[in-house]
Amino acid sequence: MSISLVQSGIIILVSVVLLVLIQWAIRRSSATKIGRWLGGLLQVVVVVAAALSLAMVWHLLPQRFLGLAEKYFIDGFTVSGVQVNPLHIVIAAVLLVILFRVIDRLVARLDSFLGIFALDSGARYSLVMLTKYVAIILSVAICLAIAGIPLGKFALIASALSVGVGFGLQTMVNNFVSGIILIFERPIKVGDWIKVGSAEGYVKKISIRYTLIMTFDRTEVFVPNSEIISGQVTNWMYSNSVLRLMLPFTVKHDADLPRVKEILVDVARKHPDVMQDDPSIIPPSALILDVNTNGVMVYLRVYIQDCNKSFNVQTDLRAAVVEALLANGVPLAHQQQDIHMVSSQLEPYPGLQAPSAAA
Incomplete structure (x- = not known):
């Protein structure tokens, strides 16, 4: 008992x-x-x-x-x-x-x-993911050995899968191989600002099958890895995060253009995020690239160190330029449209009588 x-x-x-x-x-x-x-x-x-x-x-x-x-x-x-x-x-x-x-x-x-350690987030993520996949493979192999399932028996399963790959699993295997290539070659990294097709945003995750992109409106887009490997990918942060900005401003035809260019450059130099002292980067400059019926198009060209601040820098520069131009008596041009009135003798529509003078 x-x-x-x-x-x-x-x-x-x-x-x-x-x-x-x-x-x-x-x-x-x-x-x-x-x-x-x-x-x-x-x-x-x-x-x-x-x-x-x-x-x-x-x-x-x-x-x-x-x-x-x-x-x-x-x-x-x-x-x-x-x-x-x-x-x-x-x-x-x-x-x-x-x-x-x-x-x-x-x-x-x-x-x-x-x-x-002095590792960027992309390298750290790749190393962590490789370690995870190796550990998973070893764990599965150990558990199969404990269960008494010989690995040699999987040769038959692999042969059957090879037939399935030719029919329905080709896309899955393609995404798997592409994921391995992305982890090793690292054309994109977690945190990069990229554009794939119509999807644009930051890379949040790179898995074996797909890459997760968080767009600027907080929408999560799952992109198959095969599309990234075989398609065109724009990466603003591959080698560095430097970004060029071209901000257009339209002034009137009779504006003092040298003074306008001077105002734009002065505003750009006062912004802390605009690059100025780097010898490999063109300093802030103002360019006249177009003249049309509305006015003269003056572009402010600047380079910023961190492309993540692009929208904030553009907002600051536009507001500061408009304020500086108005303060110096340089109004911005407005869209113009000329309407020509042509006077002619109009005949009344058949069946209708012209209004009498008494009316």
Whole structure:
């Protein structure tokens, strides 16, 4: 009796610990729907295994059933020359869920640790993602070995997948390979301001299948990696974040153009984000690039160090230029439109009488 109580206590304790570990791994990790479903299935398996174990301890099951359970669940059975052990498979599945959670924690710690080194965010992200994928592959290989599934048997599966790639999986494999290329070659990095097709914004995430772009209106766009590798991508921050700004202003034809250019350059030089002392960068300048019926188009050309400040710098410069021009008596030109009135003898429409003079 006392031995049965001790065995029951051990079974209950082990089951509770396993359930808590599985639930902890699911809640604390960024598990997908498949991961949550697998975790729930493992919890059911643990509960059923605990119930059967308790029934075996207290001899509540027939001896024949116990023999079958020991033969097939513990000792395993052979299928097509492969030894299948359900107990080892359950242990491997539970271990895989726990390892995935541990990998998430270690990856987060690694990201924080690499932050103390002189690495840009893109290089740090690439190193962290490579470490994560290698750890996942090793974890899966270890769990497969524990489950007793030989890796050599996957050659047949790979052959079957090669047929599927030619039909329906070609796009998926293409995105996967493109994701590997993006991580190694790094044409774009997390935090870069890029434009792919109609999507423009900051790179928030580079996964194996897609790249997540956060647009300026806070919309998240998922771009397949194959489109980035095979298409045209504009990256404003690939080698540096320097950006040229061309701000147009229209003044009247009779305006003092040398004075206008001087005002624009003076305003630009007073802005703290405008580059002036870099010998490789053209200093602020004013250019006359167009003359039309509305007036003279004068462009203010400046370079800024950080393209992320582009919109704020443009706003500041436009407001300061308009204020400076008005303060110096240089009004901006307005769009003009000439209307010519042509007088002619109009004949009344047939069936209508012209209004009489008395009316």
